[in-house]
Amino acid sequence: MAGVSDLGRRLVDEIERDGGPLPAALAAAFAAVPREAFVAEGFQRRDGRWATPGTAGFLDTVYRDDVLVTKVDAGVPVSSSSQPSLMAIMLDALAVVPGDRVLEIGAGTGYNAALLTRLGAEVTSVDVQADVAERARLALLHAGIAGVRVLTGDGYAGSPGDRFDKVIVTVGVAGVSPQWLAQARPGLVVVPVQHAGTHPVLAVRGEPGGPVTASVICSSGFMTAAGPLSAAHPAGHPAPVSSGGLTGLHPAAPARWPRPLTSLRYRDLWYAAGVWSTRATHAALPGQQQNTLILLDDAGTGGAAILPDGTVLAGGPEAARCATTAATILDRWQAAGHPPMQAWRVTLRPAGDPSAPILAPATWELT
Ligand SMILES: C[S@@+](CC[C@H](N)C(=O)[O-])C[C@H]1O[C@@H](n2cnc3c(N)ncnc32)[C@H](O)[C@@H]1O
Known part of the structure; x- marks a missing residue:
């Protein structure tokens, strides 16, 4: 042995x-x-x-x-x-x-x-x-x-x-504790921060009072932290939808690419979708091998799914609107030259419970 x-x-x-x-x-x-x-x-x-x-x-x-x-x-x-x-x-x-x-x-x-x-x-x-x-x-x-x-x-x-x-x-968090920035001045925080139902890892730098900025390192799927680190905030995305949570999706737009995106490229598209839509998250869909990027409708029971080959499926009362948003996201990602998630620079702002605020991603720009 x-x-x-x-x-x-x-x-x-x-x-x-x-x-x-x-x-x-x-x-x-x-x-x-x-x-x-x-x-x-x-x-x-x-x-x-x-x-x-x-x-x-x-x-x-x-x-x-x-x-x-x-x-x-x-x-x-x-x-x-x-x-x-x-x-x-x-x-x-x-x-x-x-x-x-x-x-x-x-x-x-x-x-x-x-x-x-x-x-x-x-x-x-x-x-x-x-x-x-x-x-x-x-x-x-x-x-x-x-x-x-x-x-x-x-x-x-x-x-x-x-x-x-x-x-x-x-552990996956919704935002950075200002205490870490205060204790590690002028430090670096490597941290998985919620985005579109996953936890991409960010390299965050800044002062507790701001400005606080980050670059994106890689995708990840960490478990979620307990307590104020997981506070909900208005710019946050919905939680992932579990298996069977979305039914009745039907084709709304055909495949864009002859071959599906690799898992890494799909995550890049997913990251961009999270920048451009606060309704981006993921769902386990029947027949799909991996979790699927979705734009969840306001009721949380329908929306649009974007498959790795660019096919859009949609369902529920807001199907048409969600399918249009999905097409716009695909157009923007293509027009931007398929940027990897590492191309985004993130600015974080105070969010969450005012008595235990977190610094959460608020704006993004492509570098
Ligand atoms: C993925 S494990 C950490 C892996 C660890 N670094 C190792 O090398 O084994 C996540 C841990 O985060 C802890 N955790 C969850 N919420 C937390 C919080 N608010 N503060 C501190 N730890 C937390 C959990 O109890 C769990 O043990």
């Missing part, structure tokens, strides 16, 4: 296969930190069953480039070790240099915090769930990793009284 260090190198190979070479320090961190130490109580497999260290193939699955769900509440995943390739992109964007003081929101298993220490950071990691935070502390202890302080609390507050160089957020 392969040893843990062989498995660590295989994980690096898997991450690099789709994402290209990792910076040497990051590759060394993934190869060296034993991921299994952070899932000692097991995880939920893709088939729904729980895998524990005694389960056949346990280590093999731990060292795949896949998310490991480590806590489920009423059937809903509430903690996990994120997909390593996504962690790698976010850690790369954080550009850690030895000695950096890093605030992590969402300690989860503690694995990302351990990788941060391998990169030379001093880490404070906050998790809202006391049992999850305690498990992360124990995992770090058993793995012999020093340099991480795990706090229990709502990450909205950051770590009051402390100063950081950078912030990394590993």
